[in-house]
Every structure is written in C-alpha cells, then in structure tokens.
Amino acid sequence: MFLPILQVNSEDLPGLAIVCGDPRRAEVIARKLDNVRELSFAREYRTFVGEFSGTRLAVVSHGVGSPGAAVCFEELIRGGVGTLIRVGTAGSYSAEHPAGSLIISTAAIRAEGLTRQLVPEGFPAVADSAVTEALYEAALQGGGIVKKGLTVTLDVFFSGVVDIPHKTYKAAGALAVEMEIAALYVVASLRGARAGAILALDGYADADLAAEYDPHSDEVANAVEREIDAALRAAVKLASH
Numbered sequence: 001m002f003l004p005i006l007q008v009n010s011e012d013l014p015g016l017a018i019v020c021g022d023p024r025r026a027e028v029i030a031r032k033l034d035n036v037r038e039l040s041f042a043r044e045y046r047t048f049v050g051e052f053s054g055t056r057l058a059v060v061s062h063g064v065g066s067p068g069a070a071v072c073f074e075e076l077i078r079g080g081v082g083t084l085i086r087v088g089t090a091g092s093y094s095a096e097h098p099a100g101s102l103i104i105s106t107a108a109i110r111a112e113g114l115t116r117q118l119v120p121e122g123f124p125a126v127a128d129s130a131v132t133e134a135l136y137e138a139a140l141q142g143g144g145i146v147k148k149g150l151t152v153t154l155d156v157f158f159s160g161v162v163d164i165p166h167k168t169y170k171a172a173g174a175l176a177v178e179m180e181i182a183a184l185y186v187v188a189s190l191r192g193a194r195a196g197a198i199l200a201l202d203g204y205a206d207a208d209l210a211a212e213y214d215p216h217s218d219e220v221a222n223a224v225e226r227e228i229d230a231a232l233r234a235a236v237k238l239a240s241h
C-alpha cells in the first residue's frame with residue numbers, strides 16, 4: 001500500500017518506528033542505524049529505515065503540532081507500524097528537572113484541539129505501559145535526571161494574550177509541556193497500536209519562551225543524545241516483546 005502523505009510504500013516499513021518533530025533529528029537518529037535507507041522526504045515527513053542491534057525500525061519526522069503529527073502517526077499505523085516511540089523536546093515545570101533532564105510521558109493532558117475532533121471529552125491520552133517501562137529502564141541506564149509522569153500537550157508555543165493554565169497543570173502533577181504526545185497516544189489507542197514518549201527538557205515551560213528558549217545548548221544536545229540512545233535500546237527490547 002502506498003502511503004500518500006509520507007510517500008512511502010507500507011511494504012518497506014518495519015513494525016516499530018521512532019518518531020520525532022525535527023527532520024534533522026530524524027537524520028541524526030538514522031545515522032546510528034546499520035543498513036540505513038532514506039525512503040522519502042515529503043513536507044515535514046522524513047522517513048528512514050534501518051537496523052539497530054539487529055532490530056529493524058523506521059525513523060520518521062512528524063513536524064511541529066498535533067494535526068500534522070497525527071497524519072504521520074495515522075499513515076504509519078495504516079502501513080503496519082504497531083509500536084511508536086516519540087523522541088522529543090519539552091519545557092519543564094520544575095527546577096527539580098531542569099534543561100538537560102529526561103522525562104518519560106505516562107499520559108498527556110489533552111490541552112490541544114486535534115484530539116477533540118477525534119474522541120469525546122474525558123477520553124484519556126495514555127501511553128502503553130510496556131513502551132513506558134522499556135523507555136524508563138533504558139533512560140536510567142544512560143544517567144542524568146530521569147522522571148516519568150504526566151505531560152501536557154499544547155497547540156500554542158509562543159503565547160498570545162490568553163493565559164495558559166501552567167500553574168494548574170503543574171499543581172495537578174504535570175512535569176513538562178510539548179506539542180504532539182496527546183495526538184500520538186489518542187491515535188495509537190484508536191488504531192490499536194502501542195506508543196510511548198521520551199522528552200529532553202530544553203528550558204522552563206512557563207518562562208517567556210520568545211526571550212529565553214534555547215534548544216541548541218550543549219546540555220540540551222547531550223540530553224537529546226541520551227534520549228535517542230535510550231529510545232534505540234528500548235526499541236530493541238520492545239521488538240522481542
């Protein structure tokens with residue numbers, strides 16, 4: 001089957017995919033694979049396939065924001081991918097886990113618009129427990145600060161004049177904010193796939209991002225490297241379960 005938006009043949013896809021927002025991060029991950037092949041680069045969706053420690057996997061970029069990312073997740077699952085691991089970045093809610101820390105998202109607060117057009121209010125955006133545990137174990141092996149828990153998925157990145165209730169989300173236990181996990185978990189639930197996510201923190205979510213956001217520091221680059229390695233180790237473990 002030809003997947004028209006990713007522009008990939010489903011016959012070329014393995015059962016597991018690592019997904020990330022940035023096409024350049026997809027290339028960085030792909031460089032760690034053996035027998036790697038780029039299948040396509042259509043819009044923001046860049047697709048590679050290869051092997052890590054003998055496990056076949058795809059690496060696919062999904063761009064920024066839930067609607068575009070959901071298109072990617074839907075086509076991957078339609079193409080036979082049964083396990084999806086998001087490797088992303090996020091803003092932190094606590095000085096206990098500053099920039100450079102890793103978060104494993106167990107579930108996402110659906111503070112975005114896309115999933116409201118897929119499922120009713122109250123439907124949970126929840127990770128698969130096996131994927132979550134594999135990511136958590138693999139991340140702990142890599143060292144540094146690693147936490148697992150609730151994350152928030154927003155549509156907005158640079159704030160406007162509407163207050164985003166960061167204090168409420170934080171008081172409710174959320175650890176970090178990003179822009180695609182709710183879509184990933186809801187689409188995976190609806191379509192019978194399993195999904196999880198690991199995030200490298202790149203600053204504080206309730207800071208003035210326009211002035212302070214720096215996703216290119218050494219500590220963030222180091223955390224992204226650790227999360228990629230953790231995701232690859234988790235993928236190997238999940239491929240046999």
Ligand SMILES: O=P(O)(O)O[C@H]1O[C@H](CO)[C@@H](O)[C@H]1O
Binds near residue numbers: 021022063087089
């Ligand atoms: O690092 P990625 O995977 O792109 O994730 C985060 O970074 C982007 C914002 O800069 C959003 O896509 C957000 O979810």
Ligand SMILES: O=c1cc[nH]c(=O)[nH]1
Binds near residue numbers: 089090092
């Ligand atoms: O959505 C995002 C991604 C990274 N950092 C943030 O603060 N927000």
